[in-house]
Amino acid sequence: MAKGILIAVSIGIATVLLIVIGTIWPVSTAVFFAGGPGLGGSASTPIAASRRLANEIHQHALAKAYSSLGNKAQFTEQEFVSDLTGSTLSLRTYATLDTYEVRPLHESANEAEIALRMHWSTVVGTFEETRDLHLVKNGDHWVVDWPLVKKPVVPPQVFAVNYLRWDVIYRGAGDDWGSQDVDAPHVRIIDMHPVNRAEGVVVLGELLNEDVVPAYVSVRATLLAKNGSVLASEDSFDKISHTLLPKQVTPFLIRFPGVDISQIASIRMDPISVLVSASADPVIEVQNQKFNGPPAASLNGQLSNQSGQIVNIAHVLTTFYDKNGQLVWVAGQYIDRALLPQTPVDFHIPVPADLAKNIANERTVVASYRSGSSD
Amino acid sequence: MMRRTLLMTCLLAMPLALAAEQPSVQVEPPNLHGSRTVESQTGAAVVRDYLESWQAFRTAMDQNRADLLSPDFAGTALDKLTETIHEQAAVGIHTRYTDRAHHLQIVFYSPEGLSLQMTDDAEYDMQVIDHDKVLTTQHMHARYLVVLTPAEARWRVRIFQSEPAATPAD
Amino acid sequence: MNARFLLGALVLGVASVSLAQSGSLSLPPTFVAGSAFSLPTTGSGKAVFYIVGPGQALRRDVDLGEPVSFPAGTLYNAGHYVAILSSGASTETGQFDVVPAAQPEKISFLAKPSRLPVGLHNGISGAAYIFDAYHNLILKPLPVSFELSNQSSTVQARTVTTRNGVAWTEMDSATKQGSAKFVARVGDISSTRVIAEVPGDPCRLVMTARPDGKNVELQTAPLRDCGGNPVPDGTIVTFTESYNGMQSTVDAPLKQGIAKVEMPAYNGARISVASGVVAGNEIRWNGR
Structure with a gap:
């Protein structure tokens, strides 16, 4: 009996002792997940100082991150926040820093260069960003000089716009048989090509709006086996420019993970089009596209918004062709920053290295989304 | 022509013959008088959906449940049958239809594909029941003129109207 | 009660009296949709009269010996019907048809497409279903005139007779762009659709x-x-x-x-x- 009481008292004392130790000398990981100062609370090394900054960004503790910077006198806290979250509504606005990596580039007794590679999560996937941090030793700790990307300034000017848009009045909900309605736009698949990849079959193609009105489009592909049964059916999801103006062409890409091309006897393609209200603006120029071959094959270029309106989200889609004009691949990238008028923004679209050797030219289209716009 | 008629009759009759209560179905080749050609798949779908609409019609009329009609009927046909069911319920009767035979022929397919007309020389029994009392059982023979229109996944009956058997089709 | 019933019909004001015999009602083979009619009865006592079909279900309490009247607009849906006169254990029945009224009142005009390129042969189609005032498809042949007009082109017109209640036609799109009116007309009723005739692909791009x-x-x-x-x-x-x-x-x-x-x-x-x-x-x- 007395032995049991002794054990209970010992456990009680040990528990209280551990709580006291945990409170006075907390583990940095626990502090981080509890929303405290974070991992790498110490800035005793360049790596630790970089990690601490990245953790603060991760926790969205941007005021704290700003206050720790060595070069904060060069810009305001608002400019720092705009640099990370975008000065206007864009993919960055609601992005969260998912993971990061730090890589030392150079270090001396009092200065260091660290590459901070950040992986941001957005509703349309992830995007990566690398900032080269300059760090300076200040006493017993290191401080980060943040490489601020200045917000581009658009010079005051006036754009003359011949505003062109289409509005649609549909028939009412009543079932008045035979009453007039407006037909869906005529669209046509002008090219289609299945490609066998390690992860499965990919169906590539191009869709043309051959009508005189705008169309909201999508493409569904159904794989049929030799016995006529349906193997799989998928649609183009976001690998297509959904709004097509008259005579505009969009590429599309449809993935069938886990399916091998040898299983397929035929493919049924179903283009879908709906008449929608749309605007002919803004016009976005795709400038200085340059294809870089293997091993790190990619298409680089710039987008330039030719209108006077801000484009909040831009989606670049490129069709790659071989020297005979046959489809080789379709790839795309969302631009994480808003497109300001007349302000070029870089894009970079990676291409599978094994396909890159076949690519002879390409065609790029841009889908754009504007805040407060229904089109 | 004859071979095609027989083939379609057999194809449709075979699964139906498995169930003793199912009506006999005979499908004639379309008589389109120059209107749009009916693909065999479309023809088969129309016949299948029309026969299914009879099932819905039978059950709805017997149970006085208009809600059973909407998957198979649309527009005027739906409105009129719904109204009949409400009238039946109001006067305290229900009707039990048992279709015995359908002799079907597509007679028009509109060029834009939005409507298809079919005749049905139908034979059926009709029981009128006042509460639980069978008032009468009648054997009927009527020529139905049916207009079907395509919906999302099936053809729905939009006009369901019989005409006196003596009236010539043309 | 063992009643014998005399039933006849008064269709559009013209009486046509028939005797019921051996449990079978004798009725005119057809009634016109929506018309007034009256059915005389014989005998005495109470009975119930039903008219039942897919299109309508009617019930009337009857004093035998008095006529049963149905005002205009009571029985209006075309189709095949059963008439039942029920009195106690005795029931007499008959079958008849309600046929559509002769006068067209409504056109359901299916015209396609709403938009097409200029210069297409038979590119425009129209199908007109003709109904009476009670939405019964009029099966009697009727002439339907179709007319397609665009401000800058000659009018295309043709008349087609309905078959099973429907008439259809195909027409060419004009060579000049514009908004065309496509009209289906039967008697003094008509239905109009607007067809956009739009330019084709660019011919020369310089x-x-x-x-x-x-x-x-x-x-x-x-x-x-x-x-x-x-x-x-x-x-x-x-x-x-x-x-x-x-x-x-x-x-x-x-x-x-x-x-x-x-x-x-x-x-x-x-x-x-x-x-x-x-x-x-x-x-x-x-x-x-």
Whole structure:
């Protein structure tokens, strides 16, 4: 009996002792997940100082991150926040820093260069960003000089716009048989090509709006086996420019993970089009596209918004062709920053290295989304 | 022509013959008088959906449940049958239809594909029941003129109207 | 009660009396939808009279010996019906048809498409279903006139007789763009649909270039289809500039008949233009 009481008292004392130790000398990981100062609370090394900054960004503790910077006198806290979250509504606005990596580039007794590679999560996937941090030793700790990307300034000017848009009045909900309605736009698949990849079959193609009105489009592909049964059916999801103006062409890409091309006897393609209200603006120029071959094959270029309106989200889609004009691949990238008028923004679209050797030219289209716009 | 008629009759009759209560179905080749050609798949779908609409019609009329009609009927046909069911319920009767035979022929397919007309020389029994009392059982023979229109996944009956058997089709 | 019933009909005011015999009612074979009629009865006592079919279900309490009256608009849905006179254990029945009224009151006009390119043979189709005032399809043959008119083209007209209640036709789209009226008419009722006759693909796509500072200004000639109709504004024209392994592209919409863009001016650059599947000319830029 007395032995049991002794054990209970010992456990009680040990528990209280551990709580006291945990409170006075907390583990940095626990502090981080509890929303405290974070991992790498110490800035005793360049790596630790970089990690601490990245953790603060991760926790969205941007005021704290700003206050720790060595070069904060060069810009305001608002400019720092705009640099990370975008000065206007864009993919960055609601992005969260998912993971990061730090890589030392150079270090001396009092200065260091660290590459901070950040992986941001957005509703349309992830995007990566690398900032080269300059760090300076200040006493017993290191401080980060943040490489601020200045917000581009658009010079005051006036754009003359011949505003062109289409509005649609549909028939009412009543079932008045035979009453007039407006037909869906005529669209046509002008090219289609299945490609066998390690992860499965990919169906590539191009869709043309051959009508005189705008169309909201999508493409569904159904794989049929030799016995006529349906193997799989998928649609183009976001690998297509959904709004097509008259005579505009969009590429599309449809993935069938886990399916091998040898299983397929035929493919049924179903283009879908709906008449929608749309605007002919803004016009976005795709400038200085340059294809870089293997091993790190990619298409680089710039987008330039030719209108006077801000484009909040831009989606670049490129069709790659071989020297005979046959489809080789379709790839795309969302631009994480808003497109300001007349302000070029870089894009970079990676291409599978094994396909890159076949690519002879390409065609790029841009889908754009504007805040407060229904089109 | 004859071979095609027989083939379609057999194809449709075979699964139906498995169930003793199912009506006999005979499908004639379309008589389109120059209107749009009916693909065999479309023809088969129309016949299948029309026969299914009879099932819905039978059950709805017997149970006085208009809600059973909407998957198979649309527009005027739906409105009129719904109204009949409400009238039946109001006067305290229900009707039990048992279709015995359908002799079907597509007679028009509109060029834009939005409507298809079919005749049905139908034979059926009709029981009128006042509460639980069978008032009468009648054997009927009527020529139905049916207009079907395509919906999302099936053809729905939009006009369901019989005409006196003596009236010539043309 | 063992009643014998005398039933007849008064259709559109004309009496036609028949005797019921051996449990079978004798009725006129047809009634016109919506017309008034009266059925005399014989005998004495109470009975219930039913008219039941897929189209309607009616019930009337009857004093035998008195006529049963049905005012105009009571029985109006065309179809095959059973009439039942029930009195105690005795029931007498008969079958008859209700046929559509002769006068057309409504047209369901299915016209397609709502929009099509100019110059298409039989590109427009219309099917007209003719109904009476009670939405019964009128099966008796009726002449339906179809007329397609566009301000800049001759009127196309033809008359087609209905078969099983429907008449249909096909017509050509005009050679000039515009809004066409497609009318189906039977008697003094009509139904109109509006068909947009729109230009076809650009027939000839030509651009010119002129220097504008560091840029080259590219502009198409007014785009027309092969019938001379101006291609509508908003149509996308794609300009592509290739220079030294690099490429720039712009998808520009036609505005006021032309597409116009500025692209970087590089001597030796090749600039091409296209719209949909129609390719235009190519320019090699040399600064002028």
